[in-house]
Amino acid sequence: MKVTAVLVSHNGARWLPAVLGGLAASTRQVDALVAVDTGSQDGSADLVERATGIPVLRLDPRTPYAESVRAALDSAAPAEPDEWVWLLHDDANPAPTCLEVLVATAEGAPADLAVLGPKLREWPSLKRLLEVGVTLTGTGQRETGLERGEYDQGQHDEPHRVLAVNTAGMLVRRSVLESVGLDRYLPVFGTDVDFGWRVARAGFATLVVPDAVVFHVEASRQDRRDSELVEHPRRQERESAQYTLLVNSPGWTIPFRSARMILGGLLRALGLLLVRAPDEAADEVAALVGIFLNPCRILRARRERAGTATVPHHEIRPLLAPFWLPYRHGLDYVTDVGLAVAASIRAESARRRPPGVTEETPFLERVLRTPLVWVLALALIAGRSYLGGEPLQGGALLPVPDALSSWWHAWGTWRSDLGVGTHAAGPAYLLPLALAGTLLLGNIGLVVQLVFLLAVPIAFAGALHLLRRLCEGSAAPLWGAATYALLPVVSGALAQGRLGTVVGAAVLPWLVAAALGLADGTAPVKRWRAAWRTALLGWLLISFVPAAWLVIGLLALFAVVGGYAEGRRREIAIVVLVPLLTVLPWAMGALRSPGAWLVEAGRAATIPVDPGFLDLLLGRTGGPVEAPLWFAIGLPLAAVLAFLRSDTRATVLQVWLVVLAAATVLAAAARVPVTLPGIPFEFRPWPGFLLLTVQAGFVVVAAVAGDGLLKKVSGDSISWRQPVAALTVAAALVVPVLSGGWWLLRGSDDLLTHTAPEVIPTYQQELAADNNLTGVLRIVGGVERGIDFRVFRSGTERLGQDGVLAMTSPDREFGHLVERLLSDARPEDAALLASYGVKYVYAPPPVAGVVNGGLDAAVGLGGASAPALGSRAWVVQEETSLTSIDDTRARLRPLWVVTALGALVVTAVLAAPERRRRR
């Protein structure tokens, strides 16, 4: 038996000396050696020539591996009957006995055994297993059957038949190598699997001989070699594996394989994005695109393979990986991630354990000594009425729509039939709500209920997390967190259904905590991630409270002007600009209505707002369901007196700057009456969140200055400071106590209920639900105060729709139509009304004579049932259609939607913890 070694080198001078050494030390020397070099720049060819003394065949740098082997065989001596070819790479070092073992196996082998492969071990570790034969999964993944980084302990040392072996160290009959041949369309990767598959189809067997060992660097796969043929190793490897699957699988399976590949590829890309591996995700998608944009290559390769097979596909099937293998890998991965997250949570909770609590503390005691548990219990007791039943509504909160799709639609659509047709942008908060609704499997009522129920505990946890980073003691953070978490309660935001402020209160401390990471002077990577985390939380905050962006912008300006931004300009730009991108569809829609930036989530201009100076100073907005003013006197007092403590004065001053920024935006928002296209009067926006930010600042400065105060003051000599400090601390301490007590004991005077007010008769509401052709025109008012009209398209107004309608300019034509109906209706006006999809006209009591008279006299309007005493209703006796409603489309919105989603995904990925990459 003759063994001809073919050594192909390409910029492998780093490993070649060892490889050539290994070859020389081999216990069974090769009978002939053919060396090929594909345009190495590092002197590889000379090195081989010097070591072996034979001339090296020099080829073009872009020569694929298959061509190199072919050229080597062409230049070698003519084939002999029992000649075998030993393929060697410049980065694969055979163990001294490798060839001997392979040859021993080959000599006793049956005629159909054509390919032998060694066991591949990692070089330079030399211990870890790389391959003991390879195969392919149904999704086009190269599968070795080994665990990652598995050590070679002889556990795979049984020779066995496989689909393919790596070309590094492969011993193959020359006749088979020349007749079956390596695929010339595969430049580097995947040639081995494809070759093995075709060898098997040609009726030959491939055997892995684990006693023969080759140490392999996998230089191309690990991108450790300069090569013109390998630019994106991951992508090319993925593409070649998918190519191999498509060109070798039975024809009838191709559509299924393609679908599985595309779907699986996209899911995998998504998964990779979620674990913050955007490059790998891009490679995955690029590989798919590369394969499916080039179907001719597949067809050509399939044509070439046609007729060469002698063995049916089903006999090859056992050599391929089982169909479930990719899913098991996925499950393993998810389990790994889950375990890692659980471990990190465990570590974090151990870090935050209250003083005196150890691992040995009994579970119940540990739970009872956790402040968050108490706050959660308090929130559940105080907000028990929020859960269950019909959708929560009342005050500024509208009921949720019937289906989750309404939120997605309202957020991303370029037009809708709402009112009399609109192309106004949906409010930005619909995206987080829709995402939450999707996570809760469409139970969107629960989303809102949970927001109102858990806002206080989440705000408490966030504030505690933040204040523990700012304070050394444990009492001050606890006081601060409790005071802060109760701010949305005592300001009436919770009971008034102010969704924006409630979510804002829950998000704010987490955002500030993330932003503190920007100050990290040691690790730019941490700063970078902190910027993205702040941007992600900024998106959530700005979606519900657009005015928060103004505060963030103002603070960024302070930072730049004050020199704090030095070396962090890029991070600050991310924090300021990225949230804008994530709310782009709404922001572009709000370009013509800058007032919308001052309006929070929740129905605008519903409850009159007119707070005075004292209200604002003490955290109230002058609306219903507020705690008594005097409860909070201690808070601003403590915030001002915080300046007295010299060692924390710098921090206190910085926080006061934040307070000033919020107060500035608050003043601007309050002084300029806001107008929105869909709201027919000027109004003062609810100042809830900005006020909360001011108060939160007070809480932080008081907590920072109060931290360790007792110890400090007791050490000082007696002066006026001690009594002042004592009084202030006492006044501040009662704030959360009184607020919490008021929350629990104030009774059920919430504006939030589960009962919907009857805006239009129930039967009209039910007919209108999910039916745009049964709109209801509701008319209120009379001669003295004027008449207001509104069109309810699908029953009453729902959460999110108010935001769209507020940004919709009134339809003048429709206004004129209503005017005519109430003054001098034309015979064709009923048909015109019907063409707006209006089936009913409803006037709640008291109905003005002009409304009664006008509508009664209009042709085409007949009397309809109006259950409420003194109300009137008319039915439009014409076939309704939507031909007259506004059909204008915001044509650029899909672009903004894609940009926003893209920005959000990128932000989420970059904000996620780093994924440790393993070989």
Added chain:
Amino acid sequence: MSARRAGVGRPTVLGAMVVALTLGMLTLAGTTPAGLGRPVDDPSRVTLDSRVFSCTGGIAGTTTFTGEVGSGLVAPRKITSTPVHTRVDEAVADTSFAGQQARFARQLAWVPCPEPRATWWFVGAGGAVIHDTTLRITNPRTGAAVVDVDVFGRSGEVEAPGLSGITVAPGETRLVDIGRTAPSVGNLAIRVVATRGLVAVSAADRFNIGVVGVTAFEWLPAQAPPSKATTLTGIPAKANEATLLVVNPGTVEAVAQVQIIGKTGTFSPQSLKPFKVPAKSVTSLSVKSFLDGSALAIRVLSERRLTATVRTVVARDTAYGTAALLVRSESAFAVPEGSGRLTFSSLTEAGEVKVFGYDAKGRNVLARTVQVPAQATAGLPLSARVRYLRIVPPGSGVIAGFTVQTQRGVAGAGVAPASRSIRLPQVGPGW
């Protein structure tokens, strides 16, 4: 030492500045901005696409006088049994006018042609042999109307079961003879309420002067809805008889007081003590002594909502004063044939009224500015050549009326706000 002090002092000063600025901002934020709640769009009332004048006739020989300031008077048309509807479009709605006139040897009857609306008040009607009123209720609109007619008499509401739920089909006219349907002696007041649709109503009145005297024909003017202050205008300067007729449609007795808006000011005549108007009743009292030949208007004040008229008998003819609303914008109106007097009464401050009169051929024959003293009435002689007028009132508004007194009778009327002979609401999208 000084360096240390400077180091400590700087944050303190900065802190004081920041606190002061914050408090300043909160003070700013704590004051309500001007304009809060102001409508975004300029509030405008419904502008009608068109106006419909329904000249209903009702008195033999009725002729219509319609036209527009720009294009002049349209050739008069005789009204027979069916009303004449005149529709004018939006562009000229404000400056259009229509009136109907009937002339006999010694009598002149005149009333502006009514436009459809929901509620009508007529005071000074009759339901007896010697004094009878016939309502002409016409529906010029495209939908059916349903009306109720309520009659108030000397001793309360007159039972008239057949006068409720009268359906008036589109384009139809229904006649209601009060003498037949609600026979009653004495002065009556009639309220017509369209419970569905809008109607135009005229009230042709037949009144015997003296027990066996001459029969006078006149239309009762449509009065402003009851209010706590009613101003009557279009009252002849002198009369043989002048009777103030006041109706109280409420369920509680009202005490009314009369004021005269005279040449020099408004005063309450000492001879006219406050008087009672029983609930749902009409009360009358003579005001003849106050008609001294000068221009005047009569104001009836009460804590309850009342409306009224003044019936004057001049020679062999009657005329009725109109409870008019303030005219605040440019208005046009036609006047009957004959000379007379325009009167302008101010309810609050002084102002000037620009008056332009046109003859039958549309030539401008009168252009005057009338100074109206505060809370007084100013008169302007009206030549027989003038057939229609355009007035530009002051911003505070003015109560305008006219009387025409010739050998062939007397007539008077108040001027209704041109574009608002019916009040319509401001309509806008709600929130």
